[in-house]
Amino acid sequence: MTEMRTLKVALLGCGNVGAQVARILIEDADALAARTGARLELSGIAVRNLGTKRDVELPQELFTTDAETLVKDADLVIELMGGIEPARTLILSALSNGACVVTGNKALLAQDGPTLYEEADKAGVQLSYEAAVAGAIPILRPIRDSLSGDRITRVLGIVNGTTNFILDQMDSTGAQFADALAEAQRLGYAEADPTADVEGHDAAAKAAILATLSFHTRFALENVHCEGITKVSAADIAAAKDAGFVIKLLAIAEKLTDADGGEGISVRVHPTLLPREHPLAAVRGAFNAVFIEAENAGELMFYGQGAGGTPTASAVLGDLVSAARRLVLGGPQRTETTTGHVPALPIDAAVTSYYIGLDVADQPGVLAKIAQIFAENGVSIEIMRQTIHRDAESNVESAELRIVTHRASEAALAATVEAVKGLDVINSVTSVLRVEGV
Amino acid sequence: MTEMRTLKVALLGCGNVGAQVARILIEDADALAARTGARLELSGIAVRNLGTKRDVELPQELFTTDAETLVKDADLVIELMGGIEPARTLILSALSNGACVVTGNKALLAQDGPTLYEEADKAGVQLSYEAAVAGAIPILRPIRDSLSGDRITRVLGIVNGTTNFILDQMDSTGAQFADALAEAQRLGYAEADPTADVEGHDAAAKAAILATLSFHTRFALENVHCEGITKVSAADIAAAKDAGFVIKLLAIAEKLTDADGGEGISVRVHPTLLPREHPLAAVRGAFNAVFIEAENAGELMFYGQGAGGTPTASAVLGDLVSAARRLVLGGPQRTETTTGHVPALPIDAAVTSYYIGLDVADQPGVLAKIAQIFAENGVSIEIMRQTIHRDAESNVESAELRIVTHRASEAALAATVEAVKGLDVINSVTSVLRVEGV
Structure with a gap:
């Protein structure tokens, strides 16, 4: 059997998730090697402060404050620092060096994803981020x-x-x-x-x-x-x-x-x-x-x-093993090309059902007036339920009206609510909430 | 932009799932090409009987009874015939020709999986079978x-x-x-x-x-x-x-x-x-x-x-696009090497909780006798509940005993049930069922 190749893994950040990733890389080294086809050697852990006390016992010599040098020498970089900078610069530097990157940084991906995806495409390396959404769940x-x-x-x-x-x-x-x-x-x-x-x-x-x-x-x-x-x-x-x-x-x-x-x-x-x-x-x-x-x-x-350190670490390691397996196999990495150009719609274009709560005067004809406004705005009512309350002391009656609509556009709903507010029989609109799954 | 490569797809079998796969390959050809980076051309559909009426309207010229020739010329082979032969021979032939294979054939995989995995390893091509387990669910x-x-x-x-x-x-x-x-x-x-x-x-x-x-x-x-x-x-x-x-x-x-x-x-x-x-x-x-x-x-x-034609077709096409993407990228295919050698245990070694229903005589001391037998066999009782029934006509009382055990081995449970059956106070053992998730 030929000797197994070693891949250097740089870990950036050692919080809740990072510490568990480091622990598993060390403890499960043999099993990970068997599954990957290469030894995954944790070459260092970049942190802001060497003195910070951590929940997990890790070899002190792995820690460094020099993330840049650590990244330069790595085959695989795991970024778990969070925040925009210096995470962004370090990831871009790793990608342009030809290292595969695994990150859980949802804020960075959501803000500046396109730049990162393009850099990964250009360098022909994998950028994976399963841990950024829904922790341990493979989604x-x-x-x-x-x-x-x-x-x-x-x-x-x-x-x-x-x-x-x-x-x-x-x-x-x-x-x-x-x-x-x-x-x-x-x-x-x-x-x-x-x-x-x-x-x-x-x-x-x-x-x-x-x-x-x-x-x-x-x-x-x-x-x-x-x-x-x-x-x-x-x-x-x-x-x-x-x-x-x-x-x-x-x-x-x-x-x-x-x-x-x-x-x-x-x-x-x-x-x-x-x-x-x-x-x-x-x-x-x-x-x-x-x-x-x-x-x-x-x-x-x-x-x-x-969420949670250990569950999220599972997602990080899944990405790491998958990227490492491809490095071992050789050949081009798969990158994240997107093929569609469907526009993002403004919230006004959203179409959903709505739940509306109204505090109304207890008078004859109120329901008819309200229903009329919904109809004029093209919002169809599915359920309308009125509950009468009587204040024991003042003996004044008030009525609570709950409406669930059929699917309507956000714009039509907003216009409806605005018009309903103008009715003299309305004391207040107590809630407007969207409904899904009906 | 350079011209897009075409990959030939051979479909074996045109039942419920196969017909939907064919339909989607034809109807969604452009979208699949955009996502794959190659056109997926359905080169033919092998069936046993050309005259069979199918739910989905498909071009008659695609159909053939000559599966072997179809497979010889394909980059990707989808096997949805089911059963052991000729599916097995056709898959082995496709793999040795260097074609990637997608199958939903759970019976074949369970019976002869190792042979297929080894042939795929040897040929360096992908054998994928997401559709074989839990239909549309990516598992x-x-x-x-x-x-x-x-x-x-x-x-x-x-x-x-x-x-x-x-x-x-x-x-x-x-x-x-x-x-x-x-x-x-x-x-x-x-x-x-x-x-x-x-x-x-x-x-x-x-x-x-x-x-x-x-x-x-x-x-x-x-x-x-x-x-x-x-x-x-x-x-x-x-x-x-x-x-x-x-x-x-x-x-x-x-x-x-x-x-x-x-x-x-x-x-x-x-x-x-x-x-x-x-x-x-x-x-x-x-x-x-x-x-x-x-x-x-x-x-x-x-x-x-x-299950279902269309949902299962989704899983087949997911495998197909993934395999085709790798063909487009080039480089070695990832194959299914397994790394562990953990033995399969006989059912006697299974450890679980059990639910046991007993029809017992309504006499003093019955519970003690039964509990004694469980204890002797090392099966710990978690819940024991007795319900007394009185037959209105005969006025005879009978008792039903329901027991949930703590986790125990199948062997210990079997010995316990055997011993309980021998008691004179037991009319019958009405059910023995395993319990999980407690």
Whole structure:
């Protein structure tokens, strides 16, 4: 048997995921070599601060603050620093040196993906990033390879564990958003500054990556309409529950065809009502899942842990072994050429069902007036339910109206809501939420 | 732009799946070419009988009965004839000619996989078979590539839609097996001769393939212990339901470590009790799902349509485009080398929990006697529940005893059941079923 080739692996960043990747590369070296056909030698770990205490015991001599030198000498580079710089410069430098790169940096990919993909194409090396979306769940490779002979029409993803945990808490305990967030922070599911999660930014970056692979066209963060969950109230959750729905923060990418047959992709993140029997509705706590509709395959769902050091390390190592296997085999690397040029649609073009909650005067003729406005704006009502409340003290009656529409455009819905607000019988519009999966 | 290369695709077989593959190759030719980098030209369709009427309208001139000649001239061969011969000979001939082969032939792979894999290795070409397991669900590629840096410890799959439909019917309507089977046949979910499905043979072939990829060792059908669902009674389902379980036919492959640290793989198919809250319990009707436990990734689930012409065609085309992309890129093909040599374990070595139903005499001391026998055989009881029935006419009381054990070996359980049967207080052992997911 000939001696096995050694491939040098540079690790950039040693946080939660990086430390687990390093541990597995060392502990499982023999098994990884058997599966790869080459020894994967961890040549160094670049960190900002050599003195930082880490959860995992790793050989001190591997650590360096000189990421640039480490990258120059590597066959494979794993970037897990996060953030835009210096990650971007280091990845570009690695690619132009002919090294394969594995990254989990969703923010960088969503902001500057096209530059990175082009550099990888030019250098003829692989840039892989399974860990950037939905942690341990193998989702990008199935989309790119397994569904390459099909046409994906829609992707719905629960891709942020923090917000799923919070919404799940609100759903099961009736808590308000602030209390559920505090609980998530206490349990370590939310960071001290939860903005990136609760405002939907993290999910929006993942939506851009999912849309890019699903529709063979490069989408960036600016193409993603993004609404977080901070305005979702306990009352919204209760009303949804009452109507047989659960509220999830979904990353959505779907193909829409306009009246002239023109195609476009709507990419968006927002709180969404889902029927309780939808497969995504059962995804609880900090788990992630991605639901895909394809012309031939029909409905598919991928479920698993969306975060955490060890699960995410599994995705990083899968990419690493796959890239290394190709280096061992030789021949050209496969690069990420995209073939489509479908435009990204503005949020106004999105077509979905809506749930609308209204606080209305309890007078005869109110329902007729409201229904008239919906009809004038071309928004068809599927369900309308009125509940009368009587204040025990004042004896004043008020009415709550809940409407679920058929599919309508965002523009038509906005015009409808605006017109409804102008009615004198309307006290307030209590909620407007989108509905999927019906 | 240089002219695009053309790759000749030979299709063997034009049943339900084959006809859809042909249709998509023709209808989506431009999109497939854009994604592949080469035109995929359907050079012919080999069938047994030119006169057979087909659901899909296809150009008559493509059809031939001369499969051998068709294969000789192809860059890519799709085998969807099913059965052992002539599929086996044609695949071997295609591989030795240097053609990439895509097949959905689980029976052939399970029986003679090693020969095919070796021929593909030797010829340096790809043999892919995503469609052979769980239809449209991308499961083999994620196992082989995405989880290549992880260690799978257990695979639990609902991989046969017919039996899942039947068990689901029995669960939701209380029907007996025979009636649920008749209903499945009426609706087209079961064939006139349902043996391969209801006896578990189809699932066993898929279990062998899943085990081979998950544990990097070649397993064949003879390594799979197989029990079908024909003996599952309405009473079993009702008792399981009552205890919070659902009964599913599972394909199971799991790594077991014996007391001396020796590792082996238990590969088996049998009716299994699953807690109702387990993700696989929610897989209804003819859907399929595969649940994977890996050391680092944790729990993953893949869900979708397990059969049907169009969904399965999606998997075939995914394999075809992936193989064609590599032909376009050039360089060595990746082949399926396996690296492990973990022994297959006999069913006696399987370790699982058990559900046991006993019809016992209603006498004092019965429970103690039974518990004693379990203890003597080293099988620990988790739950024991006794229900007393009184026959209104005879006024005779009988008792039903339901026991769920902790994990125990198949051998210990068999010895326990044998000893229990010998007790004079036992009228009959009404059911012995394995339990997973607890």
